[in-house]
Amino acid sequence: MTATDTIFALASGAGRGAIAILRMSGRDSGSILTRIAGRLPAPRVASLRRLRDPAAGEALDEALVLWMPAPRSYTGEDSAELHLHGGPAVVAAVGATLAALGARPAEPGEFTRRAFLNGRMDLTAAEGIADLIAAETEAQRRQALRQADGALAQVYGGWAERLTRLLAHQEAAIEFADDDLPTDLGDRAREGAGALRAEIDAHLADGGRGERLREGVLVAILGAPNAGKSSLLNALVGRDAAIVSARAGTTRDVVEVRLELAGVPVTLSDTAGLREAADEIEQEGIRRAHRRAEEADLVITVFATDKAPDAETLAWVKPGALVLANKSDLESAPAEIGGVLPLAVSARTGAGLEELRLRLQAETVRLAGVAEAPVLTRPRHRAALTEASAWLREAEAAALPELVSEALRAALRAIGRLTGRVGVEDVLDIVFGEFCIGK
Numbered sequence: 507m508t509a510t511d512t513i514f515a516l517a518s519g520a521g522r523g524a525i526a527i528l529r530m531s532g533r534d535s536g537s538i539l540t541r542i543a544g545r546l547p548a549p550r551v552a553s554l555r556r557l558r559d560p561a562a563g564e565a566l567d568e569a570l571v572l573w574m575p576a577p578r579s580y581t582g583e584d585s586a587e588l589h590l591h592g593g594p595a596v597v598a599a600v601g602a603t604l605a606a607l608g609a610r611p612a613e614p615g616e617f618t619r620r621a622f623l624n625g626r627m628d629l630t631a632a633e634g635i636a637d638l639i640a641a642e643t644e645a646q647r648r649q650a651l652r653q654a655d656g657a658l659a660q661v662y663g664g665w666a667e668r669l670t671r672l673l674a675h676q677e678a679a680i681e682f683a684d685d686d687l688p689t690d691l692g693d694r695a696r697e698g699a700g701a702l703r704a705e706i707d708a709h710l711a712d713g714g715r716g717e718r719l720r721e722g723v724l725v726a727i728l729g730a731p732n733a734g735k736s737s738l739l740n741a742l743v744g745r746d747a748a749i750v751s752a753r754a755g756t757t758r759d760v761v762e763v764r765l766e767l768a769g770v771p772v773t774l775s776d777t778a779g780l781r782e783a784a785d786e787i788e789q790e791g792i793r794r795a796h797r798r799a800e801e802a803d804l805v806i807t808v809f810a811t812d813k814a815p816d817a818e819t820l821a822w823v824k825p826g827a828l829v830l831a832n833k834s835d836l837e838s839a840p841a842e843i844g845g846v847l848p849l850a851v852s853a854r855t856g857a858g859l860e861e862l863r864l865r866l867q868a869e870t871v872r873l874a875g876v877a878e879a880p881v882l883t884r885p886r887h888r889a890a891l892t893e894a895s896a897w898l899r900e901a902e903a904a905a906l907p908e909l910v911s912e913a914l915r916a917a918l919r920a921i922g923r924l925t926g927r928v929g930v931e932d933v934l935d936i937v938f939g940e941f942c943i944g945k
């Protein structure tokens with residue numbers, strides 16, 4: 507696989523459709539296009555052409571053809587798009603002809619990989635494009651688009667630039683220690699490192715909202731048997747997703763439903779009622795309930811107004827937690843449960859459910875709403891920035907100028923890995939492996 511190959515792939519979805527888009531990129535795109543569609547169309551202007559297989563002389567399809575010469579194309583290479591009639595046989599025949607003329611099917615993510623290698627975008631922008639394609643909700647789309655537009659690239663690129671300057675100052679201070687260069691260069695590098703570290707630390711202290719928006723928010727419903735957890739889940743999603751019965755210990759496995767709140771994907775999990783169970787299957791269900799609650803971004807604890815709060819569920823009540831007093835149709839809700847004012851609800855009558863929905867929505871926005879400033883969206887970002895921050899701390903503390911230099915260089919390498927501008931080889935496969943073919 508070399509970057510000089512000419513590659514092609516279906517850029518639109520697989521299967522039957524009105525239009526299928528075959529995309530081609532690489533050195534021979536122009537000559538291959540000429541051979542199947544006649545002379546090259548004007549750049550970036552759609553032209554209707556009859557496509558032919560030059561070997562058999564047979565007509566393949568009538569297509570809209572786009573010619574995008576380098577460097578003004580997605581990949582930065584000579585590129586073409588064929589907007590075909592969207593039947594599988596048409597796509598197969600045109601693809602076979604492209605292959606016969608020397609193009610090869612693209613690897614997953616190869617178009618975007620080339621765009622990166624040709625300097626059209628940094629790694630975070632490439633990731634933004636992968637996220638944009640995967641985005642299922644409005645907030646995810648907005649976050650991904652911002653990243654694809656280079657919002658993170660700009661922040662991290664700016665940091666890399668500042669670091670490079672600090673490093674240059676520091677090297678100069680070492681190199682010209684005996685000359686009459688300003689003697690405070692070393693101090694300035696150390697101060698600059700401190701200021702940059704503070705900015706990186708502030709960026710890291712985002713509560714993980716960008717990552718959470720990308721992954722979705724995990725909410726677990728916890729409570730004693732028969733508190734009404736499954737009834738509440740069903741009421742929230744408006745369908746019978748979980749079995750409800752008057753028998754304690756009905757729910758065993760974790761029952762998951764997906765919903766969207768404030769444009770954020772949320773997975774709501776109903777769990778087995780917490781108690782000392784004799785039944786071994788129920789015990790396993792309760793273990794799973796605890797595990798799910800530990801993984802969750804938010805735990806909703808459910809109590810029934812006609813029962814005293816149980817110790818197992820009380821253990822999950824934390825200040826600021828979402829505590830429900832269900833069955834408010836039977837008895838009025840207490841003023842506090844575990845020191846928290848509970849929200850009175852009734853899965854039976856629907857009382858309080860609108861308020862519950864609003865509370866959930868507010869929590870979701872707090873946890874994962876689109877932030878004002880661009881936020882990091884992947885563990886990869888967090889790891890690299892944490893490392894950069896640690897190296898900057900070393901730079902600030904280092905006594906010898908050479909050690910300051912070394913720490914600054916290591917910090918720069920960490921940020922370089924993030925944007926893909928330094929030491930990129932090992933991260934490329936991770937980033938582009940997430941793409942599907944044709945993107």
Ligand SMILES: Nc1nc2c(ncn2[C@@H]2O[C@H](COP(=O)(O)OP(=O)(O)OP(=O)(O)O)[C@@H](O)[C@H]2O)c(=O)[nH]1
Pocket residue numbers: 729730731732733734735736737738749750751752753754755756757758777778779780832833834835836851852853854855
């Ligand atoms: N009166 C009244 N009954 C309710 C309410 N919510 C649930 N119930 C009843 O309480 C019983 C238990 O409800 P479930 O939803 O199965 O309770 P659960 O917490 O999921 O129970 P387990 O799965 O066994 O842990 C059922 O008979 C429900 O009809 C409510 O708001 N008011």
Ligand SMILES: [K+]
Pocket residue numbers: 731732750751752753754755756757
């Ligand atoms: K039950």
Ligand SMILES: [Mg+2]
Pocket residue numbers: 735736737748749750756757776777779
């Ligand atoms: Mg249940």
